[in-house]
Amino acid sequence: MPAALILHHYQASPYSEKVRAYFGYKQLAWQSVLMPPVLPKPDLMALTGGYRRAPVLQIGADIYCDSALIIAELETRYPERALASGPLAAQAALLGRLFDVDVFWRAARYLMAGRLEHIPQALLDDRIAMHPQLPLQKAQLLADQAQLAIQLSALIQSTDQALAGADYLGGSSPCAGDFAVYHTLWFLQGAGALAVLAADCSALSAWMARVAAFTTVESSSINAEAAHALAKNAKPQALPTMQDGLFKRGQPVMVQPEGYPQESVAGELMYLDQQKIVLARQSAACGVLHVHFPRMDYEIRAV
Incomplete structure (x- = not known):
């Protein structure tokens, strides 16, 4: 059985509405974890390691940051009712x-x-x-x-x-x-x-x-503690083989949205290509996590 789609968001967040409307178009069931619109956000930080923006998608122990990456990932996982291309x-x-x-x-x-x-x-x-x-x-x-x-x-x-x-x-x-x-x-x-x-x-x-008309409400609502427990009891999805270049698999790195150094996330590089960056990090509340970022508009640096 595939892991639940858990969206960490808040109701007034426009970028969250982007993903909620997409959920509706794809007719996907999802679970909701509400976050505050301002800091502190300790429950979210336990998952992301520093990324603070809404929304964040959790699928087991895989954490997806940035609405553009969330939609790209779900298109890969759920090809039915595919978005237009060309x-x-x-x-x-x-x-x-x-x-x-x-x-x-x-x-x-x-x-x-x-x-x-x-x-x-x-x-x-x-x-x-x-x-x-x-x-x-x-x-x-x-x-x-x-x-x-x-x-x-x-x-x-x-x-x-x-x-x-x-x-x-x-x-x-x-x-x-x-x-x-x-x-x-x-x-x-x-x-x-x-x-x-x-x-x-x-x-x-x-x-x-x-x-x-596509926008949908969550199929169910859970609290952050339940989401953390699901992450801790799961394992991150296997990743393709990474081609070494400027960065190598296992290398300690830092990732941040361009222009936002206060949102830096540190971890061990697990995967890097032209579309995304994946870091492994250990969370006391959630265990071993893979945190995913898009390559566009994000910086990766060696630590």
């Missing part, structure tokens, strides 16, 4: 990456500027510490609000044009890029801002409804 999907993947790494934070700053009096100071302080490279101070957010609205509206209008005459960015069925673009617009929609920024975007509105 030229349109490749173009959509580029658009999806733009939304993942750039447009989302424009949207977040725009929404923060409009709701400064409602944002808990602890949440704002947490995001400033998490993203020191972004202008998240209150005065700067207010100063940037009008410009961000213009930028977001232009990007959304372009996305609407890309969807003209098509059900999805991938064509007649969704591709990974559809889910990557969707989560930022879901974030804006939930705050009531998308209707303002996407006025007269009829193709985009219809597409939003189609993707939103």
